[in-house]
Amino acid sequence: MDYMALVILGCTLVTFIPRLIPALFIDRLNFPPKAEKFLNLIPYTALAALICPGVLTVDNQLWYIGLIGAVVAACLAWKKVPMGAIVIITVVVLITVYSIVPFF
Amino acid sequence: MGIGYAAIAIKAGMTPLETISMSFLVYAGAGQIIAASMVLSGATAMAIILTNFVVNLRYFVMSTCVLNKVEDSNLPLNILAAHVTVDESFAMFSLSEDSSIWIYLGIAITAWLSWCLGAGIGVVILDLLPVIVTNSFNISLYALFVAILTPAIKENRQIALLVLITAVLNIVLGQFLGNWSLIVSTLVGAGIGMYIVDDEYLLAGDG
Incomplete structure (x- = not known):
């Protein structure tokens, strides 16, 4: 099979099946608290691992571009700016940074 | 997005x-x-x-x-x-x-x-x-990830510590495991979290 077709089909199955299982067995599922805690922690650790060091490769030549973006987004989130606005402002800030960089 | x-x-x-x-x-x-x-x-x-x-x-x-x-x-x-x-x-x-x-x-x-x-x-x-x-x-997806994670970091020092540990772990493991480090550090991080994060926060916050 074609490489990309295999990737898409495989990812579809491994993503859909875990989502589907609760729909089929919702009445019979009961997690032990420890398993639930472990699974509840995964979003935090997954996001941490996704951001770091991936954010530094947003621009392959300029590592600090991603860092600036992450810091801007974190400051806005700290000030409780709505999520959609955070994303838009961060993109706009980076466009501005890119426009200034050639002058240094 | x-x-x-x-x-x-x-x-x-x-x-x-x-x-x-x-x-x-x-x-x-x-x-x-x-x-x-x-x-x-x-x-x-x-x-x-x-x-x-x-x-x-x-x-x-x-x-x-x-x-x-x-x-x-x-x-x-x-x-x-x-x-x-x-x-x-x-x-x-x-x-x-x-x-x-x-x-x-x-x-x-x-x-x-x-x-x-x-x-x-x-x-x-x-x-x-x-x-x-x-x-x-x-940057947009990373901005979203940061935006999702920041309130939890702000609210709970244990989560903040766990995020820091997992980030460092992923950088270190990345040197040896390449693409696999994301899976390993996510799971190992959650395992570490079992010990350093109080149950109450997760059960109340849920996600």
């Missing part, structure tokens, strides 16, 4: 059809970004699929929580609801006072279709936009 994913997918050499069908079929923000990044770095299909399995395993818990909460549902609606469960729809529904299946499907299907639409817009406009703008869109 879909535009940021499309930027990476196109950079990775995926066709517009592949890019959009992945959004429609897989529908996993982070999972798709990782898949596209791994395609870009030349990973094997098996490594990409396994990584997606681990990264998207959290939807199992989210889907369980959502389906526990919904009322007046049936199996076909539950299956549809399961497919459109992502971090955003789960978070919004968890905070909502309404527990009707139709409210959930309304929120979640809108998010799903706009994700697909974003990918569609992305593949069309990325060719027309200057490099500065497309490069800047690469």
